[in-house]
Amino acid sequence: MTSFRPVSSTLRIAALAVAVGSLSACNALSRLSEVGSGPQVSGIENPTQKHGYQPVSMPMPQPSPPPQNANSLWRPGSRAFFKDQRAKEVGDILTVAVSISESASFNSTLTRSRDASENAGITGLLGFENSLNKVLPDSVNPATLAGATGTSTNTNTGTTGRTETLTVNLAAVITQILPNGNLVISGKQEIRVNYELRELGVQGIIRPEDISSSNSVTYDKIAEARISYGGRGVNSDLTQPRYGQQVLDVILPF
Numbered sequence: 001m002t003s004f005r006p007v008s009s010t011l012r013i014a015a016l017a018v019a020v021g022s023l024s025a026c027n028a029l030s031r032l033s034e035v036g037s038g039p040q041v042s043g044i045e046n047p048t049q050k051h052g053y054q055p056v057s058m059p060m061p062q063p064s065p066p067p068q069n070a071n072s073l074w075r076p077g078s079r080a081f082f083k084d085q086r087a088k089e090v091g092d093i094l095t096v097a098v099s100i101s102e103s104a105s106f107n108s109t110l111t112r113s114r115d116a117s118e119n120a121g122i123t124g125l126l127g128f129e130n131s132l133n134k135v136l137p138d139s140v141n142p143a144t145l146a147g148a149t150g151t152s153t154n155t156n157t158g159t160t161g162r163t164e165t166l167t168v169n170l171a172a173v174i175t176q177i178l179p180n181g182n183l184v185i186s187g188k189q190e191i192r193v194n195y196e197l198r199e200l201g202v203q204g205i206i207r208p209e210d211i212s213s214s215n216s217v218t219y220d221k222i223a224e225a226r227i228s229y230g231g232r233g234v235n236s237d238l239t240q241p242r243y244g245q246q247v248l249d250v251i252l253p254f
Contacts (some may be wrong), residue, residue, distance in 0.1 A: 047173065056184045058182070058205070086213070086215045087215055088208055090175065090177060091173060091174065093174075094171070094215050095216035096185070096216070097216055097219065098166060098169070098170070101165045103161075103164070104161070105161045106158075107159050110154070111156075112152070115150070116151075117149045117150075118148045118149075169216075170188075170189040172185040173186060181208060185205075186203045189201075195233050196236065199228070199229070199232070200228070201226070202227050204222035206221055206222055
């Protein structure tokens with residue numbers, strides 16, 4: 001019998017193959033262009049003009065006008081009598097201090113054991129049990145026609161350990177001011193060492209009050225924080241599985 005694959009499944013598999021081939025070709029061409037020179041540092045660009053950029057929208061309180069104080073040197077909303085040097089306008093730069101040190105360890109053990117025994121027979125059935133010898137061999141005992149015994153034992157042990165440490169400072173730029181005064185920041189840092197390019201990015205929302213007098217803010221004060229640290233280059237290529245292996249890891253059910 002000939003089996004036919006559904007058309008929709010075939011189209012999905014074909015589309016996946018084409019997409020994987022396109023990504024592999026694009027990345028391969030990029031890697032070939034960097035042979036002998038290493039990964040190239042990307043140019044500086046406006047974060048709001050990047051592909052996929054979307055302005056942040058958050059719940060906001062009702063706006064209220066600041067009170068007017070006649071003949072007062074204090075300006076409502078000001079944090080000092082003198083000019084504040086901290087970042088506060090779109091395009092201003094501030095320093096983000098990222099210091100992450102986390103570790104976790106998980107242990108789990110499961111032991112399961114089960115024994116089962118079943119017996120079945122006919123001791124009396126209106127006298128018909130005496131006629132079984134005419135159908136079955138003489139050695140058959142009607143009282144013990146069937147019997148089953150089962151034993152199951154399962155032992156599982158799992159251990160997971162994780163340690164992460166990241167300490168770095170990078171500059172970010174204010175890309176948006178929300179109606180309640182909070183600031184949307186975005187920063188990216190690229191460091192090239194020989195043939196390896198390390199990339200660090202940070203995005204999120206901060207309060208102006210959390211910016212210190214040194215015009216810096218710590219990562220734990222960033223709401224909706226998106227912190228990424230990775231790299232690309234020769235070492236990264238050697239430590240990653242090939243594209244075919246990655247595709248098989250996704251598709252194969254075993």
